[in-house]
Amino acid sequence: MKSGTAPHQENSGTRFAALRVPLPAWLGGTVLWGAAMAISAWVGFALLQNIPVTHDDELMLLYFSGGALAWFFVLPLIRFLSHARPAETRFATALLLLGAGTIAMTAFLFAMQYRLFYAQWHAPFGSRIWVFQFVFTSAGAVYQFAVLGIRPLLPVGGAVLVLMSLLLARRSR
Numbered sequence: 001m002k003s004g005t006a007p008h009q010e011n012s013g014t015r016f017a018a019l020r021v022p023l024p025a026w027l028g029g030t031v032l033w034g035a036a037m038a039i040s041a042w043v044g045f046a047l048l049q050n051i052p053v054t055h056d057d058e059l060m061l062l063y064f065s066g067g068a069l070a071w072f073f074v075l076p077l078i079r080f081l082s083h084a085r086p087a088e089t090r091f092a093t094a095l096l097l098l099g100a101g102t103i104a105m106t107a108f109l110f111a112m113q114y115r116l117f118y119a120q121w122h123a124p125f126g127s128r129i130w131v132f133q134f135v136f137t138s139a140g141a142v143y144q145f146a147v148l149g150i151r152p153l154l155p156v157g158g159a160v161l162v163l164m165s166l167l168l169a170r171r172s173r
Helices: 007-017 023-047 056-081 087-121 128-149 151-171
Strands: none
Touching (some): 023 056, 056 087, 087 128, 087 151, 128 151
16 A cells, blocks of 8 residues: 555445446346246235236336346446445445335335326426326325335345345455
């Protein structure tokens, strides 16, 4: 180490290098995590004895897309924040970011679909009323997802999240 250089400065180059995720892990994980979330939601609906028969394909696509987008955006951030940290920190980072990212992305997609449905009754695009309608419709949709949409993910998705976080903590040394 050069004199006058702090250890964290020397490590910053490798921390940014950790942002570069190998393409197979990034894209393959995107598909696998999305599929795991769709399967988790389907099993959760079955365990709750509440399988929606009219829109089950759309719901599974929503959960798949939310999981896939979360993995795509969160994996580089997990690698960046947990680079050269102890295993416990890597595990906590993966658990927190992957869990929150999956819920946030799925809630966002749910809100945008909700917004598309109600757009026909909203004011013209760009008006002040439209902004209020957009914000409050989206907020209502996110709240509805938080109350009803997270529950199907919990029975299986929670276990899958812990297992994936353990795997990520082990692999990103």
